[in-house]
Amino acid sequence: MKKPLVLAVTGLAASAAIGAGVYSSAHKTIALDIDGQTTQVTTFSGSVAGLLEEQGIVLADGDLVAPSTSSSLSEGGEIVVRYQREVTLDRNGEQEVLKTTAVDAEELLDTFAARGDDNVRLVASRSLGQERVDIGLRLNHDGPVAILVDGKNTVIDGQHGEVEDILKAQGITLGDEDLVSIQNLATGATSVNAEDEKSTDKSATTGDSVEVALDGAAADDTMVTLVVQRVETETKTKKSDIDFKTVTKKDANRYKDQASYVATEGKKGERTRTYEVVTIDGKVESKKKTSDEVTKKAVDKVVVVGTKERPVVVTPPKTSSSSSSASSSSNSSTSKPSTGGSANVSGVWAKLAQCESGGNPRTNTGNGYYGLYQFSLPTWRAMGGSGLPSDASAGEQTRLAQKLQARSGWGQWPACARKLGLL
Template structure:
């Protein structure tokens, strides 16, 4: 049997010729006469004989049912003549993706280029495999070049007539996994085959919950001092997330599990004590014969006068140095280098304030007590 695969244009042209022939011989006697015709269904020819007046009679005699989507030429109500060929092209349903929306489309197209042309929308996507399409159409009904786009590269291959998507991928040397999507689409240059890489899996993601810092006034601390009463810590949310990406773009994101650790508030005491009186044990007070008044930042000047007489270079040989009589080990623990007495007064005060914030006024028990800080 000789099986032909005419294009849609050829089918329509044949239908026009057949219609003219029927018109020439129409009549009551002819309509009731016995006829031998050929019925070609999707390229397969079937001889049909019987008393048949029109195309609908031919299909009924042959037991061929057609839907409203199928192409029949001549049309169902056209008269037929002896020896005539009736063409039937069954329509197939395809899922066409346009702007992310899948729409069922019926077509009698004979290749992908024809099908995309009927859709009439640039960028429309048609699956190139049987998993999402009722029929695997060839890329071309004639030999010619066609593009294969994958991984950001375009391969142009010489496709033979009737080549499928698998043939084109093989010619282009492009491997695909069972997850990857292979689709036909089109642009200004025409139809092409596109490979969309798909990755799926579970990812671990962590979100930081920043701790809250609360400041509380404390009248027992000298004004201008800060003390951490409760160490805080950041919290977190750890999630296991199922993710699907297509060509690197995240399409699906679904939380599988979540573990939450709440943050711990940090509490800082802020000194509000306005004034205090230095005892007569202060070197400066003793020399003047009067008590010293400490206000705000003057507390550090008063403490320095009490500890070292206010001399930043003090080195009495007793293992304590500078304005605030740091030991060498404590000085290094606070980030200092060399000896405290070799550092500037500003650096000594800075490190003394840091030590007080961490450990309190008890680092200078005698002078702090005399100044009313303890």
């Protein structure tokens, strides 16, 4: 670590105080240290202000000079000048502008390290265009520095100038979004640990003036490092399916007992999401959704069902060729129900059967209702029926329907009874 400036300033001020107020016109040789670069100059001037004027050195607010400009000069004296500069400091991902009189980046970072604030970094500015990279300070004017880029750590010996000069000398080309910073990293480090970059020290604030005025040094196993981080921004898309819906369409021209059918096959849709993904040295730094849209609409599956009632077909009663055969047929019918598919159903019962089942005694729609009068099994059996109503003769179905009507009224067939004016 470089000798703290405050100590050098204190020593110079003490020697200058001895000759304060004394003007000498004798020829003198003075050591002039301008930002760490020392040269020997000769002068007949008797004061610091006179020598600075001879050398064309103009001080601005915030610049340091020791001893003070009003101090007198003597043979073998030394004048130290430190120009104040603005640098951009990053801590915990937040940037602040800082004023400093440090000679180089190493000196400034060592100052923070002495405070216990190791995890700060200087951020290079590229505001002058992509061709220039600047941090406002030299890296290390009299010692080695490391360069960390693309996972490789290279140490360079000797004096070094601006960041831009070092990058060019090493043949390092920067991408438009690449980040450049100066940090104190472990010697030989091949990557930047994001957690190590975070600082818990919040003492410095924007606009603070930091001077090299503290004793102490950075750890021996660290080195001021020029870090180049490769930044890439990519647009990525993600596609996902959208399920289709199943809808039922009623067809008034299709009979209720007819099987349903698929009129339109369902097709899945597609949703496309777009993300902007930023990576630093290959690791995802941020992911931002930039769009979310349906790129293909789903097609509903359409199932058609009928709602039309079948017409009742009533078979007219058979006529006998003679009264005796009619009587015989009548007696036979009375003694034993017919097992055929038609029956002597007439009048209001014929109309009711037509409305309920289209007049078909074998009707079985699969919905739990059977025969001419659409009996449910519990009701059929309660009336004394056996088996399925649709297996019984039309006469038997009519007989039990009449029995049910006599007991419970026309309300057992609410829709058709209302349609026929029976309710």
